[in-house]
Amino acid sequence: MKIIFCFFLLLPFTLTAQRNVSGKITDAENKTPLVGASVFLSNTTIGAFTDAEGHFQLKIPEGGSYRLVIAYMGYQTVSKNIEPGNKSIEFNAALHIQEKELQEVTVTAKVMFRQKDINLFWQTILGKNSSPKTIQVVNPEAVYYYYNPKTQILKVTSREPLNIINYETGYQINYVLNYFTYDYNKKVSDWSDQFIFTELEPENSKQKSNWEERRQEIYNISLVKFIKSLYNNSLYHGGFVLATLRKNPESYILYQIFLLNPDSILSKKTADNGKILNLTDRQVMLICYGRPVNNKDLDMIKFSKSEFTNNKGLFKNLLDGDSIQIYPDGTYTHKLLMTPVNSSNTLLGLNTKLPIDYQPEEETLPVPVVENKSK
Numbered sequence: 001m002k003i004i005f006c007f008f009l010l011l012p013f014t015l016t017a018q019r020n021v022s023g024k025i026t027d028a029e030n031k032t033p034l035v036g037a038s039v040f041l042s043n044t045t046i047g048a049f050t051d052a053e054g055h056f057q058l059k060i061p062e063g064g065s066y067r068l069v070i071a072y073m074g075y076q077t078v079s080k081n082i083e084p085g086n087k088s089i090e091f092n093a094a095l096h097i098q099e100k101e102l103q104e105v106t107v108t109a110k111v112m113f114r115q116k117d118i119n120l121f122w123q124t125i126l127g128k129n130s131s132p133k134t135i136q137v138v139n140p141e142a143v144y145y146y147y148n149p150k151t152q153i154l155k156v157t158s159r160e161p162l163n164i165i166n167y168e169t170g171y172q173i174n175y176v177l178n179y180f181t182y183d184y185n186k187k188v189s190d191w192s193d194q195f196i197f198t199e200l201e202p203e204n205s206k207q208k209s210n211w212e213e214r215r216q217e218i219y220n221i222s223l224v225k226f227i228k229s230l231y232n233n234s235l236y237h238g239g240f241v242l243a244t245l246r247k248n249p250e251s252y253i254l255y256q257i258f259l260l261n262p263d264s265i266l267s268k269k270t271a272d273n274g275k276i277l278n279l280t281d282r283q284v285m286l287i288c289y290g291r292p293v294n295n296k297d298l299d300m301i302k303f304s305k306s307e308f309t310n311n312k313g314l315f316k317n318l319l320d321g322d323s324i325q326i327y328p329d330g331t332y333t334h335k336l337l338m339t340p341v342n343s344s345n346t347l348l349g350l351n352t353k354l355p356i357d358y359q360p361e362e363e364t365l366p367v368p369v370v371e372n373k374s375k
Contacts, residue, residue, distance in 0.1 A: 020088040022057040025050050025070055028094035037072040037095070038161075038174070040196040042079070045355045047196045062086045064331040069194040071176050073160050074098060079194065084272050084327065113145035117154050120182060121145070124189050125175075126164070127349015135351045138163040143177075156180040156191075164350060165200075169218065170211035172198040173350060197355035218352055219360045221288040221315050224330040230262060231275055231328045236293040243285045243301060245318075257301055260284060270325070277324040277332075285341060288315035316341040330356075 025037045033054025040047030041060060050056045060066055060082065068091065070078045075095040082089060122130055122137070130137045142162060146155045162175040178192035202208035219225055220239055229238030242260040265284065267276040289297065300308040308314075320337040340346040 018059045019062055019086060020057055020059055021068060021082060021091060022055070022088070023091040023093065024054045025056065025072070025092075026054055026094050027075075028096045031094070034072050034075070034095060037070055038196075039068070039070050040174075040194075042067040042069050042194040042196070043353070043355060044357045045197045045199060046357060061329075064327065064329055065325070065333045066331075067194065069176065069196075070095065071161060071194070077176055077178065077194070081333070083333070084274070084331070113147050113154075117145050117147050117156075117182075120154070121156050121180060124182075124348070125177075125180070125191070125193075125350060127346060127351035132167065134168055135164065135166045138165065152184040154180075154182040154184070166351065168211075168214050168351065169354065170200045170202060170207070170215075171355070172200055173353075174198070175350070195350075215354055215358060216361060217290065218354050219358060220290040221347065221352070222354065223336075223347065224354075224356055225360075226286065226288070227326045227332055228328065228330040230266065230277070231326055231330075233262070235262060239289040239291050239293060241287040241289070241293055241298070241301060243287060245283045245285060257285070257304055259298065259302060274325045274327045277321075277326050279319055279321045279324065284319045286315075286317050286319050286338075288317075288347070290315075315347055317347060 025034045025039070026032060027034060033050070033052070035050060035052055035054065037050040037054070037056075038047060039050060039056040039058065041058065044066075046058060046060070048056050048058055058068075062085065065084050066082045068080045068082055070093050072095055074097060076098050078093045078095060080091055080093075119129070121143070122140075126135050126137070128134060130140070139160070139162060142158050142160045144157050144159065146157075147153075148155075156177070157179070158177040162173075162177065164173040164175050165171075166173065173195050175195040176193060178194070180189070180191035182189045202211060225238055226235075226240050229235045229240055230242075235241065242262055242265075243257050244260045246256050246258060265278050265282065267278070269275060287301070297308075299305070318339040318341060320339070321335050324332055324334045324336055326332045338346075338348060340348070346352075
């Protein structure tokens with residue numbers, strides 16, 4: 001199954017200089033303030049509610065690019081990209097009622113859907129089946145499914161934010177689904193979402209320790225750490241390898257893997273201290289080890305040894321997109337697409353997500369290895 005997901009602004013939080021974003025949220029029709037609207041930075045723990053006058057204020061770091069989200073039940077969600085800088089921002093928003101979405105929900109409720117549609121949706125969004133032992137959806141009844149047998153396209157909507165608990169990492173996730181589609185003909189998923197994390201209170205020291213251990217494991221394979229490592233030319237130390245796939249028609253092995261020199265797809269620093277990651281017309285594979293990469297690992301890739309090709313524990317995803325701006329703290333802007341390779345585990349599900357303001361433990365010294373510069 002080919003799964004494509006658009007990542008917009010998966011951004012880390014820093015504790016350096018900060019700036020404010022403030023504004024007022026109102027009803028677009030009658031101009032009255034919306035009290036208790038949720039305002040948050042997507043994929044973080046940073047959020048607030050509007051006061052009795054519809055006002056809000058949040059602090060955001062100076063160096064990163066973020067997505068500000070305003071969500072209110074029954075209204076269309078509004079978002080704004082906040083680029084790097086040191087100036088405070090004012091953003092006022094007038095929200096419109098979700099009339100179109102409500103009509104779609106009404107139609108959806110009358111259409112038969114299949115259990116496999118439900119399973120596909122949750123396995124894609126969560127990364128695994130909902131379970132009180134791992135990751136669980138508290139209000140799955142808020143989701144509506146519509147399968148068109150003529151086009152073989154599944155559409156999924158939600159009438160309210162979803163409440164999701166990750167029991168393995170200790171986070172509650174307030175999840176806003178903008179849209180979800182799956183084309184059974186092309187085997188392609190596409191969806192857009194925003195979400196905010198709230199840290200749970202551990203019941204005891206053992207649970208706290210388990211959460212911390214699991215969070216560190218997830219961070220070690222995260223896109224945030226990958227982008228930091230890519231920017232700082234320390235991919236192998238960070239536990240990542242970039243490779244390219246080339247067709248090999250004269251061999252029983254259809255594709256051959258070659259290590260990719262990051263300099264061939266990465267620009268020098270731009271005026272705002274970023275770099276441009278150029279994925280245009282390229283077949284770039286990201287391999288996440290979760291630990292420093294050594295020379296044995298590189299040999300297995302270069303010679304396509306079975307220990308690499310058959311290793312289902314590795315996270316292998318094809319990257320796709322155009323010009324993606326990345327920053328030294330792990331932030332990035334523009335659209336990034338990912339496609340899990342064969343039976344590889346995916347990085348797309350919420351079970352492998354952390355808030356981007358998560359602060360990892362200090363990393364150990366790298367295993368000595370020479371960064372490969374072959375294209």
